[in-house]
Amino acid sequence: MKDRIAVGLASFGMSGRVFHAPLLSQHKNFSITRIVRRSGDDAIGQCPNALIARTYDELLHDENIDLIIVNTPDRFHHSMAKLALEAGKHVVVEKPFTQTHEEGIELVRLAAEKHLVLTVFQNRRWDGDFLTVKKVIEEKMIGRLVEFESHFDRYRPAVQQASWKEQAATGAGVVYNLGSHMIDQALVLFGKPDAVTAHTAVIRPGGEVDDWYDIRLHYPDVRVSLGSSYLVRELGPRYILHGTQGSFLKPGIDPQEAALARGERPGSPDWGKEPDAHMGLLHTENKGDVFRGYVETIPGNYMAFYDAVYDAIAGGRPPAVTAREGLHVVRIIAAVKQSVAERRTVDITGDW
Numbered sequence: 035m036k037d038r039i040a041v042g043l044a045s046f047g048m049s050g051r052v053f054h055a056p057l058l059s060q061h062k063n064f065s066i067t068r069i070v071r072r073s074g075d076d077a078i079g080q081c082p083n084a085l086i087a088r089t090y091d092e093l094l095h096d097e098n099i100d101l102i103i104v105n106t107p108d109r110f111h112h113s114m115a116k117l118a119l120e121a122g123k124h125v126v127v128e129k130p131f132t133q134t135h136e137e138g139i140e141l142v143r144l145a146a147e148k149h150l151v152l153t154v155f156q157n158r159r160w161d162g163d164f165l166t167v168k169k170v171i172e173e174k175m176i177g178r179l180v181e182f183e184s185h186f187d188r189y190r191p192a193v194q195q196a197s198w199k200e201q202a203a204t205g206a207g208v209v210y211n212l213g214s215h216m217i218d219q220a221l222v223l224f225g226k227p228d229a230v231t232a233h234t235a236v237i238r239p240g241g242e243v244d245d246w247y248d249i250r251l252h253y254p255d256v257r258v259s260l261g262s263s264y265l266v267r268e269l270g271p272r273y274i275l276h277g278t279q280g281s282f283l284k285p286g287i288d289p290q291e292a293a294l295a296r297g298e299r300p301g302s303p304d305w306g307k308e309p310d311a312h313m314g315l316l317h318t319e320n321k322g323d324v325f326r327g328y329v330e331t332i333p334g335n336y337m338a339f340y341d342a343v344y345d346a347i348a349g350g351r352p353p354a355v356t357a358r359e360g361l362h363v364v365r366i367i368a369a370v371k372q373s374v375a376e377r378r379t380v381d382i383t384g385d386w
Contacts (some may be wrong), residue, residue, distance in 0.1 A: 102360030280318025
């Protein structure tokens with residue numbers, strides 16, 4: 035096994051500063067070699083041993099770089115990941131994987147032909163709240179699950195006109211942004227749905243892209259609802275689960291992103307541990323005994339994503355998030371767009 039993987043970071047925007055650079059810098063098996071900055075050297079303050087690259091080509095042509103992180107705006111994911119694979123580099127693509135299913139298929143095939151690792155940064159598989167919900171379902175704490183509702187709401191009343199995430203020309207929107215996380219979590223829990231029914235809207239004055247959605251994923255035995263809005267000032271439960279024996283309601287959101295933004299790093303005391311006030315409420319029954327109380331949240335662990343990336347590159351194991359799983363998320367998003375455009379439920383059986 036190679037001890038350290040040399041990394042090139044394609045961007046030092048929000049995801050680079052808050053997620054990838056801190057996690058990679060803290061991981062013993064990775065070293066950030068180059069960071070693309072069109073201007074300025076601010077990345078050096080966070081990654082003092084890295085070199086600043088002014089162009090993406092410098093990453094592609096650096097023979098010492100093993101892995102490139104494509105964490106640029108969504109519309110560049112396909113083209114930049116393709117160039118990296120063609121240059122013989124392993125690739126981590128920021129979510130969403132690509133903007134179209136066809137683009138994703140091309141990358142999956144290219145990575146297979148080149149025998150390279152290609153994975154998608156679906157880090158919220160390692161949110162503590164999601165890990166806890168997964169445990170509640172797997173251990174049948176509320177019996178057979180019949181209804182699953184997930185929310186990822188924010189209060190951002192002002193449209194950030196300068197952000198590419200708010201501009202229609204970039205093909206962005208909250209479905210691609212937060213929806214890719216929620217869809218990925220649903221696929222982890224329940225697998226591929228039979229059909230998709232979706233509604234999206236632009237609810238803020240001056241908005242150009244969707245900032246609200248209601249997505250229903252159709253499964254034979256469980257009703258799955260995913261929702262997000264940028265105009266929720268008073269948050270409700272993050273997850274609502276109902277089963278044949280009880281219910282589980284989980285408030286709050288994983289604290290890792292906020293901690294990373296504050297400059298805290300994995301390995302610090304109580305990393306990934308949320309406040310007790312955010313523990314989920316479990317009300318259930320087991321063999322006639324009724325229980326109503328709180329379930330301690332499993333600590334989140336974003337470093338597990340890069341643990342798996344290292345094992346995939348150095349040890350030949352499959353990554354924790356496969357490129358094909360990223361492709362499945364893109365397929366669901368395409369069905370969401372189709373459902374909204376055609377105002378109908380879209381059957382996706384056999385489309386995989």
